[in-house]
Amino acid sequence: MENQKIFDEMWGTEDSLREPYRKFQTWFDSEDPARLRKKQRDAEELFRLTGITFNVYGKAEAEERLIPFDIVPRIISGSEWFRLSRGIEQRVRAINAFLHDIYHKQEIVKAGRIPKEMISQNEAFLPHMIGVEPPGGVYTHIVGIDLVRTGPGEFFVLEDNARTPSGVSYMLENRETMLQMFPELFSQNRVQPVSNYPTDLRRSLAACAPPACEGKPVVAVLTPGIYNSAYFEHAFLADKMGVELVEGHDLRVVDGRVAMRTTRGYRPIDVLYRRVDDEYLDPLNFNPDSALGVPGIMDVYRAGGITIANAPGTGISDDKAIYSYMPEIVEFYTGERPLLQNVQTWRCSEPDALAYVLDNLEELVVKEVHGSGGYGMLIGPTATKKDLAAFRRKLKARPGNYIAQPTLALSTVPIFSRAGLSPRHVDLRPFVLCSPGKVDITPGGLTRVALKKGSLVVNSSQGGGTKDTWVLED
Amino acid sequence: MLGKTANGLFWMSRYLERAENTARLIETGQRIALTRLGSGEEEWIPVLQSAGSLDGFHDAYETPGQEAAVDWMLRGRDNPSSIMACIASARQNARLVRTAITGEVWEAVNATYMMARELLARKVSERDLPAVLAAIRQNTALVRGMIHGTMLRNDIYDFLRIGTFLERADNTARILDVKYYVLLPSVSAIGSSIDNVQWESILRSVSARGGFRMEYGSEGGPQEIAHFLIFDKRMPRSLAFCVGKIKDNLRYLNASQPKPSQSQKLVTHLETAYLSHGIDQVFEYGLHEFIEKMLELLGDLAGQIQLDYRFYE
């Protein structure tokens, strides 16, 4: 990838300022770097005080960490966004249609567009969802589509997060912080707001109320508890939506509904935005050792007594092997050409693909089919000989567990470093809300940035930071 | 409101109040130690007792003197009632009820925690102690102020208040329980300087020296002190005051119900049977027995509130 020209979103490939950054650049040049450095520290202090921290897996409770925040915004023009959001909407509609089909007639399999084994041998396929009509027809109420960019008009989908995508609280708090720190920037640039997200989320959840709902739908957020790495986000969303934040032991099946224990007795919940994985959701039907879930909630769900968001079993659509079929899936259900490109993907379960991957391991990125968070992946170009050898063994032992992709020349956006503006690789996770017949995409999303020079890993657990993401009104 | 949330609010405010009370007890202990010769372990025993921190103290330190006692109450690793532990628990509960409290209250609790983590990261020297204790008291007071200034007057507020006043009543009762003997009428030592110091220490530990002087001038003796701390409804740390507040908040909580709750019945009983008499009757009943009874009833009341409002399953 050394010979590829990296696209910088501020300076392009030819070192000429791109239009969306024009006003920002003027402002930046007139600023005193010392003042900016102080602002950067202030921002950190603000994050710490508001408690926007994440817990690190396997660490003591005291280990609450901040995700580093960079004050240079990532700026996208309105027309760029318009094209992007049409592609996202198309993809999310296809994902919902796919999920409905997979748990009903499986037309796409019958039509031979994807092999039966992709479903029948997929751990993420949840038999309990067969035949279920989710209220409002929505499976994925909240989706995060991970995108990367390689050129002015070239966006690729890296991953579809259709289970419980996280990070939206950072999107909102990053904007809040920028507004407080640099109000002048927002009067110079017309930035599309993101602050409606919690209201939209509540509205779209309420729009999917179950048949048993009487009157105004009662919405609640289910969290695994305060030790969960994303607890802050769970509390944040419940707070901004003005709904209860519940844990499994607050809930119980009462009179055929899932009800929460209040100071005045049990009160039924209509829509549960759960941030607990399928496996732990219902000890009666799934993992009996789970203390995080609600015994019998799946039964109530099947009987039409509650809406679970996202629906159980949506994991099958963000499986990385299924991902490789997304272009077919989009075409099959929408009858249109996919507007967003997939990254070329080798399914190691196929012998030819495996052979290619083993021969070209140094140039590829290898991922686990069910992995997430940047764990269990290999980045060929930066891997050590030892890592490569270890992955060769893993690939041969369980080829079906892996896919491989080319190493993309991810775009960069400057961060504010000691040396001034320095380019770093970024990705983008826009957040999408689905309600009956409607798809809402918040303009922008979460930009994650690899703070280490040259690094392509943007995950917060591995040294990534975040940026405010602006979509301009053109 | 969720039962769990009521529980979290109740304990958040209890722990904050406990941290503040412990800070005040350390100040008082330090003052006694300074005004008297020697600073042996035995003078700190009652302070540790009042702070509910005696358990495990002797196992934790090789030389259990003043320095050890102060360290144990401030930040003892295995002391669940240390100031650090209380503030950490308060913050943990605040996280749990994050959606019920305002951003300002949460930030004040979080700031208190961050301050305590910094100030109590290592042993606090005698020289720095006054400033550290003052900072803790100011921060917890700031949280109370934020609650007062930004929270709606609804059931959320009621549970916060009930937690505060139950803890405060409990604390005042424990101070009296540990020191009751210096308030008993005795022939030999009346007006001795030792008694004066002891009386003053009791008042100091509930921040009531000024108030007491205002009411009684320099005339007040043990009877008056006992009356002041038990019955005086103007004194914000007296048992009668705290119980009155709990009663009010329980009434607000139950306002929509036709019948009084079990906890309301308990608090009414506590007030009429034990806090509606004069100090003479208390001494007749036995000051020690009276205080023991108060502690027991306060414990029962806390238990009943948990049940009435479904804190647990």
Add this chain to the structure above:
Amino acid sequence: MRLTIHHTTRYSFDNPVPFGLQQLRKTPKSTPNQHILEWHTRIIGGQKELVFEDHHNNVIELISFEPGVETLELVSEGRVELNDTHGVVGRHRGPAPLWLYARPTQLTEARAGVRDMIRDLDDRNTVDMLHTLSARIRSKVTYEIGVSQPDWSAEDVIKAGGGVCQDHAHVFIACARQMGFAARYVSGYLLLDDRTTQDAMHAWAEAHVEGLGWVGFDVSNGISPDTRYVRVATGLDYSDAAPVSGMRMGDAGEALNVQIQVAQQ
């Protein structure tokens, strides 16, 4: 044929149970060859929270315990009318895809015992072959109460050489799947010739045969189900079709008493 059925499950706990839930799978399926004339469930010591149909088209009733209950009694009873189909249940109806029943489960995993069991079967006629398989299983795994454990897999059963109807069904299913058939577990009621009172539900297996659809095989009795067989719950194995499954809080021990009466009307 018309059958009347009474099914009582009674739990006695040695300590009060604060909370518990149970899924009941006792209601016979309503199919073209099996008409439910009447069916009721009565609960003493608990209440019915809801009813739903699961992905195997089983009727599941969710029962909650009364707080502090010490005795829980679940009574299901009714009348069913059956047509004779000579063991042929018929074409697969959804929503579950047929391939779901071809996947092995923990209880029906195939290893050496299963591979051994299916060796050298004459496969010129599928139904005959499956009957031969059924007879072979019965000869190698004798029907014997008290030998096997409820959580035994097909391989465990083959190794032990003995078991009850549940075990026979698991072995049959494991073998059928290993040969590439979709197969499933059936729990149900059976009219006996010599008595009306029984202490457990019966179990058998079904395999999907091209052209015929689902065909039943009662390994324990060496026949295909007839009008004496009432199909209640189906699934990949016992765990999907158990008459009662649930959870409860606390550490109380339990004594279980089951009484089933099946009689011709």
